[in-house]
Amino acid sequence: MYEYSYKNRPFTLEIRSPLRSGLSEPDSTRIRKAAHCGMDEQPTRGASEGSATGGQPVDEAALLARLRAGEDAAFEGFVRVNSGPMLALARRYARSEEDAREVVQEAFMQAFRGLDGFQGNARLSTWLHRITINAGLMRLRRQRRHPEESIEELLPEYYADGHRVDPGNAWGRSAVEKLQCEETRALVRSKIESLPEDFRNVLLLRDIQDLSTEETATLIGVTAGTVKVRLHRARQALRTLLDRHVARGDI
Amino acid sequence: MPRKLTCAELIDFLMDYFDDELDAGEREAFDRHLSVCPHCVDYMESYAATIKAGKAAYPEADKELPTDVPEALVRAIVESRKSD
Numbered sequence: 001m002y003e004y005s006y007k008n009r010p011f012t013l014e015i016r017s018p019l020r021s022g023l024s025e026p027d028s029t030r031i032r033k034a035a036h037c038g039m040d041e042q043p044t045r046g047a048s049e050g051s052a053t054g055g056q057p058v059d060e061a062a063l064l065a066r067l068r069a070g071e072d073a074a075f076e077g078f079v080r081v082n083s084g085p086m087l088a089l090a091r092r093y094a095r096s097e098e099d100a101r102e103v104v105q106e107a108f109m110q111a112f113r114g115l116d117g118f119q120g121n122a123r124l125s126t127w128l129h130r131i132t133i134n135a136g137l138m139r140l141r142r143q144r145r146h147p148e149e150s151i152e153e154l155l156p157e158y159y160a161d162g163h164r165v166d167p168g169n170a171w172g173r174s175a176v177e178k179l180q181c182e183e184t185r186a187l188v189r190s191k192i193e194s195l196p197e198d199f200r201n202v203l204l205l206r207d208i209q210d211l212s213t214e215e216t217a218t219l220i221g222v223t224a225g226t227v228k229v230r231l232h233r234a235r236q237a238l239r240t241l242l243d244r245h246v247a248r249g250d251i
Numbered sequence: 252m253p254r255k256l257t258c259a260e261l262i263d264f265l266m267d268y269f270d271d272e273l274d275a276g277e278r279e280a281f282d283r284h285l286s287v288c289p290h291c292v293d294y295m296e297s298y299a300a301t302i303k304a305g306k307a308a309y310p311e312a313d314k315e316l317p318t319d320v321p322e323a324l325v326r327a328i329v330e331s332r333k334s335d
Binding site: 072075076079080083084087092101104105108109112113156158161162163164167168169170171175176179180181184185188189192203207208228231232235236238239242243246 | 265289290296301
């Protein structure tokens with residue numbers, strides 16, 4: 001954990017080292033809602049990610065065989081057990097509840113079509129989880145509303161001597177806190193969704209979905225190095241987009 | 252990384268700094284630059300705030316609380332498989 005407290009700064013910004021991928025401490029990276037936003041902390045309960053069986057051990061091979069055989073009862077049970085976690089997951093990629101449900105439906109259709117090709121090298125629930133994320137990302141791509149600015153346009157510019165062309169102003173504590181409030185969430189999400197697709201996806205997978213660098217690389221089919229570069233650029237680009245609002249006093 | 256950083260270099264390696272992936276010499280060069288460059292301190296703070304804002308925009312409640320499964324959704328999925 002690094003605390004930055006410089007003499008002229010009115011506040012310190014605590015940066016926790018669990019930004020590093022792979023650490024599984026669910027609470028340490030969670031951002032508490034600023035008290036002055038008037039939000040109560042939501043109670044959280046541990047819930048296993050996409051448990052296909054509600055915690056009961058199941059013979060996955062047997063279930064898979066029944067699904068491949070086209071058994072209606074097996075499929076319906078499979079849907080019932082997994083829809084909840086998939087819906088919760090889909091909401092991160094959807095702009096509305098209806099969209100989230102469509103993502104889940106699309107994910108099941110892909111799973112159904114992909115049953116024969118499923119190698120059994122992961123648990124069914126893990127496989128469904130990945131399909132759901134992909135379906136969510138695909139939906140975001142189809143729903144792109146505004147022309148995207150290219151990533152280059154959103155990165156800082158520098159003079160030959162390495163100074164930034166437009167250093168702008170500090171954000172200040174008030175803006176930093178307001179950016180985490182419920183009221184600002186829709187704005188922040190829309191900025192994330194407006195990022196160029198490759199960069200948006202990595203930011204969603206790494207910072208929001210908390211996948212590791214390696215998991216993200218595997219999921220989207222690039223190297224770990226590419227994931228790191230894209231994540232850093234995505235964050236810089238998002239910062240640029242948010243900075244426009246902070247500078248205008250919108251936030 | 253050279254001992255004396257430019258702002259461009261600092262920002263380029265900012266993620267590695269946060270992720271604790273710099274060696275002692277690199278970290279020292281970073282800290283030295285930050286101690287004389289308020290613009291980079293500003294940038295770093297807004298970068299960290301950006302990450303926090305992104306995470307806060309997708310609250311944990313969605314992930315942790317069990318979700319009721321709407322019956323209509325189950326029906327729709329079961330039906331659409333039949334016509335697939």
